[in-house]
Amino acid sequence: MILPIYGYGHPVLKKVGEEITPDYPELETLLQNMWDTMYQAEGVGLAAPQIGRAIRLFLVDTKQTREEGKEEEGIKKVFINAQILDETGKSWAYEEGCLSIPHVRGDVDRQAKITIRYQDENFETYEETYEGINARVIQHEYDHIEGVLFTELLKPVKRQLVRRKLEKIRKGAISVSYKMKFIGK
Numbered sequence: 001m002i003l004p005i006y007g008y009g010h011p012v013l014k015k016v017g018e019e020i021t022p023d024y025p026e027l028e029t030l031l032q033n034m035w036d037t038m039y040q041a042e043g044v045g046l047a048a049p050q051i052g053r054a055i056r057l058f059l060v061d062t063k064q065t066r067e068e069g070k071e072e073e074g075i076k077k078v079f080i081n082a083q084i085l086d087e088t089g090k091s092w093a094y095e096e097g098c099l100s101i102p103h104v105r106g107d108v109d110r111q112a113k114i115t116i117r118y119q120d121e122n123f124e125t126y127e128e129t130y131e132g133i134n135a136r137v138i139q140h141e142y143d144h145i146e147g148v149l150f151t152e153l154l155k156p157v158k159r160q161l162v163r164r165k166l167e168k169i170r171k172g173a174i175s176v177s178y179k180m181k182f183i184g185k
Contacts, residue, residue, distance in 0.1 A: 085127070
């Protein structure tokens, strides 16, 4: 089932997610709905707060961004109860966007390499290191479960330039090709 994506300004996007346990209600269905929602909106990641749940859950698929024949360089994973343990490497800027903040893009500086501990959909625990675009997408989605939006990481001048667009999103005065839920509507 395609779920509505919560738009900028909704309070759930600013909450720190709570950890979940294997008995979380209908987790398998929730995960399938999140994958369906992410793909329908043409995203590469989706965090539970973006669909109205303040829990420590996000999913990522960077395989779809890779050139044909290089899909194995990407990842397609569920991250539950994730904790970033380390961020290292040279900081690099890259233009990011967000399904909760449509029509807004901007350069965000992030470190090139992360080490993260998380559980998969079977609650098996992993500690892994990622670099480059895989690390960036994980960092972006991880920020969601920490109540941080990419617009908060933009340089001050860029934040000022997108202020009007953010207010339109808050009010629901935008048009997108996927289902959204706005605080102002």
